[in-house]
Amino acid sequence: MIKVLDNYELYFKSYQRIKILKKDVLCFELNEISGLNARKTFDFIADKFFNVKCDYSFFSKRINRHQGDLVVLPVVYSIVIGEICINIVITTKNLMYFNSLEPKMTNEDYIDITSEIFKERKLMFDNIILLIKQKEYNILKNNQKCFIDSKKYLNGYMDAFEENEIKIKNNLITEEEILQYLQMRKDLRLKLKDILDEELNFIKINYPKYLKQWKYYQKFEQMCNET
Structure with missing residues (x-):
C-alpha cells in the first residue's frame, strides 16, 4: 500500500480524465456492470454512442485478466x-x-x-x-x-x-484487512483520504448516492472522521 500511495498518480487517474472531458460524462455504479445488470447497461451505451448490437455472451464471463x-x-x-x-x-x-x-x-x-x-x-x-x-x-x-x-x-x-x-x-487481502491496516497507520489513512477527496470529487458533486452505497468507503470515511 505504501508503494501505491507514493505513486498514486499511476493508479488514480479518473478525475484527471474527467477534467479533460469536462462534459457528457456518464457515470455508472459498479453494480450496473455486474453479470446480472451488464446487458441492460451496455444495451443503453451501445444505442446511445455506437448503434451496434452487443454480444451478450461476454457479460456472463470475466473479460479482463486481473485475476x-x-x-x-x-x-x-x-x-x-x-x-x-x-x-x-x-x-x-x-x-x-x-x-x-x-x-x-x-x-x-x-x-x-x-x-x-x-x-x-x-x-x-x-x-x-x-x-x-x-x-x-x-x-x-x-x-x-x-x-x-x-x-x-x-x-x-x-x-x-x-x-x-x-x-x-x-491468500487474497480482504477489504476488512485493508481497513484494519489503515486503522493502525494514521499517516497512510490521511494520505489516502486526500487522494480520494480529489479523485472522487466529480462523483461527490454529481452522484453522491453512489458513494453512500460503497460499504467500505463509508467505513473508511468514518475511520478518518474519528481521527
Whole structure:
C-alpha cells in the first residue's frame, strides 16, 4: 500500500480524465456492470454512442485478466511431429477477440478442441478455450500417441493452473484487512483520504448516492472522521 500511495498518480487517474472531458460524462455504479445488470447497461451505451448490437455472451464471463492465473493467458503448447510444429493456444473466449483469432475462427483457420481435451472434467473457468489450426489438428489426430500425450499434458497443466488459482484466492487481502491496516497507520489513512477527496470529487458533486452505497468507503470515511 505504501508503494501505491507514493505513486498514486499511476493508479488514480479518473478525475484527471474527467477534467479533460469536462462534459457528457456518464457515470455508472459498479453494480450496473455486474453479470446480472451488464446487458441492460451496455444495451443503453451501445444505442446511445455506437448503434451496434452487443454480444451478450461476454457479460456472463470475466473479460479482463486481473485475476490470478488468468494474467498469464494466452499461452501456447507446442509439440513437434516430424518436421511440423503443432501449436495449441490456451486462451479465453474473451481474449480470443482481442488476440485477432476470432476472424481466423470464422474462416475455419482455427478450431476449438476444448471439449475434446477436457471432456472428462469441469473447468474452474468455463471461458477457457483451446484453439488449433485445422491442418495441425488433422496431423495431431493421425498420431494417436502424440494426441494422447498432449491431452494428458494439457490436463496436467490445467490441474496445476487451477491448484495455483485456489492458492491465490486463499491468500487474497480482504477489504476488512485493508481497513484494519489503515486503522493502525494514521499517516497512510490521511494520505489516502486526500487522494480520494480529489479523485472522487466529480462523483461527490454529481452522484453522491453512489458513494453512500460503497460499504467500505463509508467505513473508511468514518475511520478518518474519528481521527
